[in-house]
Amino acid sequence: MSFDKLTGNDALTKQLRGIACSGNIHNGYIFEGPWTADKLTAAKAFAKAVLCTVKPGEGCDSCRICRAIDDDAHMDVVFVEAENADTQKAKEKAEFGEDPVFKKKKNSVKSIRDAKIEDVIGRLNKVPIEGDRNIAIIKDADTITLRAFNRLLKTLEEPHEGTIIMLLSENIENLPQTIVSRCVHLRVLPSDVPKNVKEKKLADKLVAQIAEGEPYYLVKNTIEKIGNEKTEIYTVLDCMEGIYREMLLSKDVKRDLERLSRAIEMIEEARDRIKRNRNTAYALKSMALRIGG
Ligand SMILES: [Zn+2]
Missing domain, CATH: 1.20.272 (Zinc Finger, Delta Prime; domain 3)
Structure with missing residues (x-):
């Protein structure tokens, strides 16, 4: 089962199973944990537990839906992560034909572009294709700009039915209080390596x-x-x-x-x-x- 991969996180597993089984699912979740903690596996396990039809509330890890989530190929699950500034520059140069100025946040080399968050919001505003939920998994949420957070906040305040936004963060203090207060806070611990x-x-x-x-x-x-x-x-x-x-x-x-x-x-x-x-x-x-x- 997909939750079995979350070694060293018994409390979190229990909590996520409980939420997925109850069907009483919130619109926003923050998975907070150090870089050594596998927040992505936790978020994907949760998405599988919510969307899997073979083992609802658990995720079977082998059906088409579960495998698509693992491969970032599910039509209703959008995944975003930070990119290198250089990669971003190259992309924007290709798009706009000029070298834009990049504001680095917290001296991090990698960050999430505002445009990526706009894409996510666009997807969340559409009707789900495969099921009845749209899910966004946003890795490196610590690097989202305040402007993009404010756009995201609107979606959290007035979400379409079935929307789930998962923010993966190393430190919840990097996220604005307005976002934190609208999300369920989950703590991911590193597994014993x-x-x-x-x-x-x-x-x-x-x-x-x-x-x-x-x-x-x-x-x-x-x-x-x-x-x-x-x-x-x-x-x-x-x-x-x-x-x-x-x-x-x-x-x-x-x-x-x-x-x-x-x-x-x-x-x-x-x-x-x-x-x-x-x-x-x-x-x-x-x-x-x-x-x-
Ligand atoms: Zn499954």
Whole structure:
């Protein structure tokens, strides 16, 4: 089944299955997760669960509809992702015969052109061809310009019946509040990849040390073992978040609810600080101290 591919995302799978089975489907969804998290597979699994007629609410992964979604070939599912500025320039040059000026957003090399979003809106405004729903999966939503977001907002405010817009984002704070407030927020975690064993071990150790209230200098020693590469730091943070989220899912959690939610909040804050190029070691140490409370 298509949801089986979402390893390490039991909570999300349960949530998506529930939505797809209930038939009570919202118009906007945000799939938020770090670059290491497979947000696209999650979005496609959801689209399959909604459109598949062999296994409704689940997706069979083998019928024509499911396979078309996998291959970006379904007539009612439009998929968009960011392109390199150079590719964009070349395309626009071919279209307009001149070199347009590109405004880069958040220094990212890749971004989604406004025209692409216009295409998506155009598709969503048409009657679905194969079934009764039009679905848009927008990868790299973090790179959409404010102008295009405003156009998208109109579609979210007055959608055609059966419209589903899925925005795939690395950080929900990159999206305007007006969009966020109209969407259901889903969190995608990275699946445990064996190559990240070192990061996973460090995350396990940190969580254990904090839980056992070990002296700060020991916690600090573990933090100092994390390399300077941002991808490595993010992986440790993602693993830690995964551990706390798993704890949240376990049955006997009531008394720890507040502590665990707070831990996740602190991890998100640390991730955000590091993204903003604040002092990494300080962000991690302060996170550990504050989770420990
Ligand atoms: Zn199917």
